[in-house]
Amino acid sequence: MKPKTQPILSFMAMLMAILLGTTASLIMSDWMVSADAQPTADIASTSTIIFAEDGIAIRGTDAVAYFTEGKPIPGRQEFAYEWQGVTWLFSSAEHRDLFASNPRAYAPQYGGFCAYGMSYGALVSIMPEAWSIMDGKLYLNYSIALQKKWKEDTARYIDQANLNWLALKTK
Structure with a gap:
C-alpha cells in the first residue's frame, strides 16, 4: 500500500510552526495518521509496532x-x-x-516512535538525543525542539499518547 504524504507534510508544518514560535493548533486536525498509512520506519510483523x-x-x-x-x-x-x-x-x-x-x-514507550507525535496519533521517527524518563518510562521525541514542546505539558501529552497508542494497537 502506498504511503500517504499528508500526515508527514502536516507534521512538518507543525514542526515549522513550533520552531518559528507560532501556534500549530490550526493544523493539528490534519496531522492524524490514517489506519492505512505506513510510517517511514519499518513495522515488525508482530502485535507491537516498533520504530x-x-x-x-x-x-x-x-x-x-x-x-x-x-x-x-x-x-x-x-x-x-x-x-x-x-x-x-x-x-x-x-x-x-x-x-x-x-x-x-x-523499551521506549509507543514502540520507540516520537511520544509527542503519538499524542496526536502520528507515527513519527525519533532522534535518540531527544529523550526523557518519566515515572520510570523512556520517551523519545523527533527533535530537541519538539522535546521542549513535549516538556511544556508532559502529563497531558502522555495521557493523549496512551489513548492513541491503545487505539493504534487494537486496529
Missing part, C-alpha cells in the same frame, strides 16, 4: 543506557538482541542481558 530502520530498533541506540548512564549511547552489533521482530543493539553484554531479562522495563 526500526533496516530492522534495527531506535536508530541502534542502547535503550538500557538511558536508565543506567543517563544518556543515549550507540549500541554495537556484537551485543544485539532480537525482540518484537526487530534487533535491539546495546553497548555491552550487561545492558543486553538487562534488557533481555525485562524488555518492557527498558
Whole structure:
C-alpha cells in the first residue's frame, strides 16, 4: 500500500510552526495518521509496532543506557538482541542481558516512535538525543525542539499518547 504524504507534510508544518514560535493548533486536525498509512520506519510483523530502520530498533541506540548512564549511547552489533521482530543493539553484554531479562522495563514507550507525535496519533521517527524518563518510562521525541514542546505539558501529552497508542494497537 502506498504511503500517504499528508500526515508527514502536516507534521512538518507543525514542526515549522513550533520552531518559528507560532501556534500549530490550526493544523493539528490534519496531522492524524490514517489506519492505512505506513510510517517511514519499518513495522515488525508482530502485535507491537516498533520504530526500526533496516530492522534495527531506535536508530541502534542502547535503550538500557538511558536508565543506567543517563544518556543515549550507540549500541554495537556484537551485543544485539532480537525482540518484537526487530534487533535491539546495546553497548555491552550487561545492558543486553538487562534488557533481555525485562524488555518492557527498558523499551521506549509507543514502540520507540516520537511520544509527542503519538499524542496526536502520528507515527513519527525519533532522534535518540531527544529523550526523557518519566515515572520510570523512556520517551523519545523527533527533535530537541519538539522535546521542549513535549516538556511544556508532559502529563497531558502522555495521557493523549496512551489513548492513541491503545487505539493504534487494537486496529
